[in-house]
Amino acid sequence: MRVLIPAVALVFLAPALVAADGLRAVADMKGCTNPAITGTATLAEQVTAEGVKEVTVELRMTGLADGKHAVHIHEVGSCEPCAAAGGHHDPGPAGQPRPDTASDDVPAADINHPFHMGDLINLEVKDGVGTLKHTTNRVTLAPGRLSLFDADGSSIVVHTQQDTYCDEESDLKKGCAGGARDACGIIRRVE
Numbered sequence: 001m002r003v004l005i006p007a008v009a010l011v012f013l014a015p016a017l018v019a020a021d022g023l024r025a026v027a028d029m030k031g032c033t034n035p036a037i038t039g040t041a042t043l044a045e046q047v048t049a050e051g052v053k054e055v056t057v058e059l060r061m062t063g064l065a066d067g068k069h070a071v072h073i074h075e076v077g078s079c080e081p082c083a084a085a086g087g088h089h090d091p092g093p094a095g096q097p098r099p100d101t102a103s104d105d106v107p108a109a110d111i112n113h114p115f116h117m118g119d120l121i122n123l124e125v126k127d128g129v130g131t132l133k134h135t136t137n138r139v140t141l142a143p144g145r146l147s148l149f150d151a152d153g154s155s156i157v158v159h160t161q162q163d164t165y166c167d168e169e170s171d172l173k174k175g176c177a178g179g180a181r182d183a184c185g186i187i188r189r190v191e
């Protein structure tokens with residue numbers, strides 16, 4: 001006998017249909033100048049019912065000053081020195097905000113869809129310990145345009161200050177994305 005599920009129930013069930021695809025990665029976090037700063041990041045990819053890949057990042061840090069610290073995935077898998085991690089992971093192509101330009105008479109060469117970057121959220125540290133859990137669909141562990149495992153890899157950077165989530169419509173003053181780098185860890189696959 002077939003059981004009929006009302007359409008409205010499917011709508012509410014759908015977001016829960018997320019399955020891990022087994023792809024995982026870790027980063028051993030080390031202080032850029034202060035060896036007392038240490039931590040671990042784990043990254044696990046899952047796929048939604050629609051086939052959208054999501055990566056859940058869990059970060060635990062000790063030794064940082066109390067307060068909020070910006071956390072981003074940076075574009076190079078190198079942390080010595082921490083500046084070697086480069087800027088934020090944002091493989092592009094960037095520049096075209098319209099997702100439907102492909103149907104134009106002259107399509108743009110740089111369609112920026114889906115929007116992509118390695119910006120995460122602030123880590124809040126209390127009594128020297130901070131934990132963060134955040135799921136993003138802006139990056140993947142699997143191969144592809146948003147993959148963290150591109151030719152030069154990727155790393156996670158924790159900054160001294162908080163990210164004010166500044167953008168060009170508010171105020172892009174220097175340091176508004178966290179300023180100096182406190183810790184860095186190269187993202188590597190785990191089987």
Ligand SMILES: [Cu+2]
Pocket residue numbers: 070071072073074088157159178
């Ligand atoms: Cu950063």
